[in-house]
Amino acid sequence: MKVVIGVVGNDIHVVANRLIDISLQSRGYEVFNLGVNTYLEEFIDAVIETDSKVLLISSLNGEAEGWCRDLLVLKDKYKLDDVVFVIGGNLSVGEGTESQIVPQFEGYGFDLVFHQKDLMEGLDTLHDFVQNKFGGSK
Amino acid sequence: MSLLQRDREIILSNEYVDNFDFAEAEEFVKNASKNLFISHAFKNNKGKTLVQPRGGFPTYDKMHALYEQFSPVVDVLPMTIDSHTRLNDYGSAAKMLRLSEETETDLLNGYPLVNHGYRTTRKMVTHFDTPVSLRHGTPDARLLIELAIASGVFEIEGGPITYILPYSKNFPQDKAFLYWKHVERVCAKYSTINEPINRESFGPLTATLVPPCITIVIQIAEMMLSLEEGVKSFSVSFAQTGSLNQDLVTSKVLRKLATKYAHKIGVTDATINLVYHQWMGAFPRDKFKSDSLIDAGAMIAKMVGADKIITKTRAEAFGIPTKEDNAQAVANVQYTLNMLQGIPSFVDEEEEENLTNQVDEIFEAIFNDKADTLWRKVFNSIKNGIIDVPFSPHIINNNELITVRDKQSNIRIYKKGKLPISDKSFKYEQSKLNLGANTDSVVNQIIKDIGVML
DSSP, rough: EEEEEEEEESOHHHHHHHHHHHHHHHHEEEEEEOOOBOHHHHHHHHHHHHHHHEEEEEEEESSSHHHSHHHHHHHHHHHTHHHHEEEEEOSSSSOOOHHHHHHHHHHHSEEEEEEEEEEEEEHHHHHHHHHHOOOOOO | OOHHHHHHHHHHHHHTTTOHHHHHHHHHHHHHOOOOHHHHHHHHHHTEEEEEEEOOOOOOOHHHHHHHHHHTTOSSEEEEOOHHHTTTTTTHHHHHHHHHHHTTTTTTTSOHHHHHOOOHHHHHHHTTSSSSEEEEOOOOOOOHHHHHHHHHEEEEOOOTTTTTTTOOOOOHHHHHHHHHHHHHHHHHHHTSSSOOEEEOTTTTOSSSOOOOOHHHHHHHHHHHHHHHOOOOOOEEEEOOOOOOOHHHHHHHHHHHHHHHHHHHTTOSSSSEEEEEEEOOSOOOOOOHHHHHHHHHHHHHHHTTTEEEEEETTGGGHHHHHOHHHHHHHHHHHHHHHHHOOSSOOOOOOHHHHHHHHHHHHHHHHHEEEEEEEEHHHHHHHHHHTOOOTOOOOOOOOOOOEEEEEOOOOEEEEEEEETTOOOOHHHHHHHHHOOOOOOOHHHHHHHHHTTTTTT
């Protein structure tokens, strides 16, 4: 299964991005890694261009909130209902709690939201979600 | 007029530069005090490890106060440049400098040298009469280094690889080689009229599990590109790896091979110095642990016979240190260095041989590239993954090389990607590791290894 990943906004946290890449590859995904400093439009372009089924955005400096508000508009414009949208990392600048942040980002159009969650735990959840949505084949 | 001079005049006809006077700048360098040249200190201070902190503030007054604080304890003053200037955005730097002056808050993370100008900056540099080192991170430093040298800053850090791969996502790597070629030529030109301008490469790279063979290859590649253009004093550097043994082995192999490859390109009259960076990874938030880490770094610098050490402070985990914290760290490092006299020598023939082989094997592949010039060979090697820097954010980097620490905390190659090391060299690395086939556990190991000092 194809997946597009990257870090949104003016965020240069490359370490987590690389570790997600390695982990996804070892789980059998075909990874298109856009790296750090990526804008939302670039993510959407890459999903369409590669015909990926999963988009996994990460954010560590708390900028995600500002960048992801337009996701619903873009999803609607490019008819991306079949794509799984995932966001993870440190999703708020302040002291936001999980119970506030998860519904907020779900409201932006994300299927899975991981705020300060363990990487492997998150990828296990993604795996189950993808299995349910698309069936057994990767 | 030479092509070089024509280019320099174009570069310096910049709206943010106030009438650069080439003849006056040359006259100043020619008659400058020997005390401003770190190359002079390196030659005359054999055996002493020069101590240099990090630091830079936006306003002239705060920079002056920083130097005032440092002056009694440091051997080399730092001039760290702000990030707008590093990206050649002198307009934003000017605006933030004005706001910093008006509001008395620091709105820049360094000294905007272009905006202050060389006439002003020179007053400060000559007043302290101590070598100053330019620390920046600028891909295109052709303008900045002119103003630095005209100010009396006679050490220029950086290079076309070490200032790109760790810092930038998409600055064109080939352009960086050409811009730095210009920098080397200007440094070489000034080096003939007084003591040499010292060039220093930035060995820490991403400071995240970079294996010594990659550090050494890049250090020597930048050194050769600099010496090729006529630079006569060059510092190779590396950062504390997190393993005492690996630091000792790295320093020996780096020194030995730097000389070997300088000779290989026909340069025998350049001085090559070794610089050691105290731990560049994540620091503990406990200030007492930070003090221990800094002490250990000072001791290792002495053990590896570093010509210069670049220091950290106990405030590292919390942001930019105060000038007092910074000067205190330097004083402590000086104390530790002075305490350690008569260090016994350590030899680990097996490790030294393995590392030497790896570097030679990578250089063989670089030299075998079909390109006509050294910079193109190195450029192609980065593109091909022959040179691969772990955790570089740059789109050109290959990202297939994976490293982890062994039981002694040495950084080892777990997956070699396209690194052209021999089966024998790779087997040696593998023999030190005891990891299962489970990638989740490798990723968890990497996370632990990155945070080894926390």
